Amino acid sequence: MLTEQTSHAPDGLPWHITTLRNAGGMVVTFMDWGATWLSARVPMKDGHVREALLGCATPSDYLHQSAYLGATVGRYANRIANATFSAGEKTFSVAANQGPHQLHGGPEGFNNRRWQIVRQAEQEVEYRLDSPDGDQGYPGNLLVTLLYRLEDDNTLSIHYHASTDQACPVNLTNHAYFNLDAQHGDARGHKLQLNADRYLPVDSSGIPDADLKAVAGTSFDFRQPKTVAKEFLQDDDQRAVKGYDHAFLLNGGDEQKPAAELWSADGKLKLSVFTSAPALQFYSGNYLQGTPAREQGVYTAFQGIALESEFLPDSPNHPEWPQPDCWLKPGESYQSVTRYRLTAV
Helix, strand or coil, X not given: CEEEEECCCCCCCCEEEEXXXXXXXXXXXXXXXXXXXXXXXXXCCCCCEEECECCCCCHHHHHHCCCCCCCEECCECCEEHHXXXXXXXXXXXXXXXXXXXXXCCCCCCHHHCECEEEEECCCEEXXXXXXXXXHHHCCCCEEEEEEEEECCCCEEEEEEEEEECCCEECECEECCEECCCCCCCCHHXXXXXXXXXXXXXXXXXXXXXXXXXXXXXXXXXXXXXXXXXXXXXXXXXXXXXXXXXEEEEECCCCCCCCCEEXXXXXXXXXXXXXXXXXXEEEECXXXXXXXXXXXXXXXXXXCXXXXXXXXXXCHHHCCCCCCCCCEECCCCCEEEEEEEEEXXX
16 A cells, blocks of 8 residues: 555545555555545556556646546436426426436545545455535435455445435445456457446437437347447447446346456456446547547547446436436435456456
C-alpha cells in the first residue's frame, strides 16, 4: 500500500493516489477524487506487464473528460428519463445533465466528489462519501462506503454499501474502460461473452424506449464468445447510439459464474466479471474520441469497453421490470459486489 499526494483538486486540496499490490505482482491504483480506479497493471506470461485500463496521464486530466473514466458513479448510475421519478403521489425532479435527462447522478454526481479514505492496507482501500438530503435533487441523507480489494488471483473486487434516512433510488457502479491489448488499439477486436438472454433497447439519448428484448437472432447475442466487431452497427438498436451502449439483464442465480468475459484480440489476457447486480451495461466506447489519454494524447472512439454492473437504466420509472427494487429504504442496506478478474493466458 502506498499513498501519494500530487497537485491539487478543485477543492484546493491534493489528490490522494493509493497503490495496491498483490503477491503475483499485479498493481492497481486509485484516487480519492471520484473514488476513481486509475490503472490495472497485469504481469503477463512472457514477463512483460500489460495495462488493462484506459486512464489519463495526470489526475488533473480527469477533470477535462466526460467519459467517467474509472469513476464511481451515483447516486443513480446510467439514465433517468426527463430527470424525474415518482414515489406514491410525490414526484422528484433531479438535476439534468444530458439534455432533459439525468446521466450518472447529475452534473455534480459522485464522480465529481472528494471521497474520504476510511482505511487502507497493502491490498485494500476503503472510501466513504456523505451525500446530503437534496443532493442533485435526491431525497434523504445517503451514506456510502466503497471497498476496493486486490486479491492474489488478480481479482479486483468492489464492495458497495449504502444507507439512507429517506427512501431513495440507489444505483452505484464503476465506469472502468478496458482494453486488454498491449497497444490499446480498437477494442472492437476483443471477444466478448455475456450471460444474458435479454437486453434493453434505447433511443438516441440512451433512454429505454421498448420492453426487454430477447438477444436470440440479433447482434446482441453474446451468449457464446463473439468478436465485438463481428455484427457492429448491423441493426437499428445499435445505430441509434452509434454502437453498443445497452443494458443486458443477467441470467443470474450463480455469482460464481461470470456475468461477462472479455478476451484481448491477441488472446493473451482475459477479463472475467462477476457481480451481484441484476444487469450489466455494455458500452463499446462510441463517444470516447478526444478523451485525454495516458500515453497517446487522446483516445479514439471504440478504444475501450465498459462493463458496468447496475440496475437497468431508468428503473425508478419502470417498477414492472424483472429485477430487485432499486429503492433503498430507511433501515435497509444497499449492498452490491462486483469482481473483475484479469488472467494472463
